[in-house]
Structure formats: C-alpha cells, structure tokens
Amino acid sequence: MSKSEPVTFEESLSFVKKVKARDYMLYLSLLDVLNRNDQIPLEAYSELSLLFRHHEDLLAELSKFRPLACPNNLYTHGSIWMIIFLMPFLLLSLVLAFEKPLKCFLLQ
Incomplete structure (x- = not known):
C-alpha cells in the first residue's frame, strides 16, 4: 500500500479486531494508548510499536498507520x-x- 493512500475505517477496524482476537491484554493496551490525548501521533505510534514488538505480523500491519513526520512543527x-x-x-x-x-x- 502506498503511503499516499489514506487508511480506511474498515482497515482500521479490521486491525483492532485482529488484535483483540489475538491477545485481549494487548487490545486493552492499544486502546489505552489511543485514548491518551497528551501524545502526539508519532509518540503514540512509537509506543504501539513497542507493544507489538513480539507480534511481527501485527507490527507490519501497524506500519500502515504510521503518521507522517512533521519537521515544520x-x-x-x-x-x-x-x-x-x-x-x-x-x-x-x-x-x-x-x-x-x-x-x-x-x-x-
């Protein structure tokens, strides 16, 4: 998938369901990270990468959701x-x- 293509809601939902089916505690951790309002997207992505480090297939799929870096910010x-x-x-x-x-x- 090209990075210029936005991720669809269905793809996001499918990923979350896959995480929930695989490991419920991992799913709860995913929700915890996503519900924090004090993180910038790259921080959240980095934390999620650490959470999925033992699940190579989920980590690879997570890369579709990686936010673009904003060096001008x-x-x-x-x-x-x-x-x-x-x-x-x-x-x-x-x-x-x-x-x-x-x-x-x-x-x-």
Whole structure:
C-alpha cells in the first residue's frame, strides 16, 4: 500500500479486531494508548510499536498507520519543554546584558 493512500475505517477496524482476537491484554493496551490525548501521533505510534514488538505480523500491519513526520512543527512536546527550560537563562542573560548600562543611567 502506498503511503499516499489514506487508511480506511474498515482497515482500521479490521486491525483492532485482529488484535483483540489475538491477545485481549494487548487490545486493552492499544486502546489505552489511543485514548491518551497528551501524545502526539508519532509518540503514540512509537509506543504501539513497542507493544507489538513480539507480534511481527501485527507490527507490519501497524506500519500502515504510521503518521507522517512533521519537521515544520515547532510545538512538539520536546520543544515546549526546551523553551520552558531555557527561558530563565534567556531572562538572566537579558538582565546581565542591561545591568551595567542601567547602573550608569541610574547613577547620573
């Protein structure tokens, strides 16, 4: 199947039914991952790949559902945490950069 073709609802439903018939605990784990709202699609796909690592046929079928990578997306979870982590350093550097000129201005 070409990656340009979207996966149909029937294919998705068939995959979920196949997982449920094979291993009910795996099925529940699949539903748990899919019901999380805090994950970006690539994170969910990575977690599902780990779940299906011992089921080669299901793992191969899961690859049809792999989301396309979005390198232009600046607001992934990692970049948001990086911005939050670096913000105090940015503010400190601004304070230090303007500290000396500010002292000279206040002393005049």
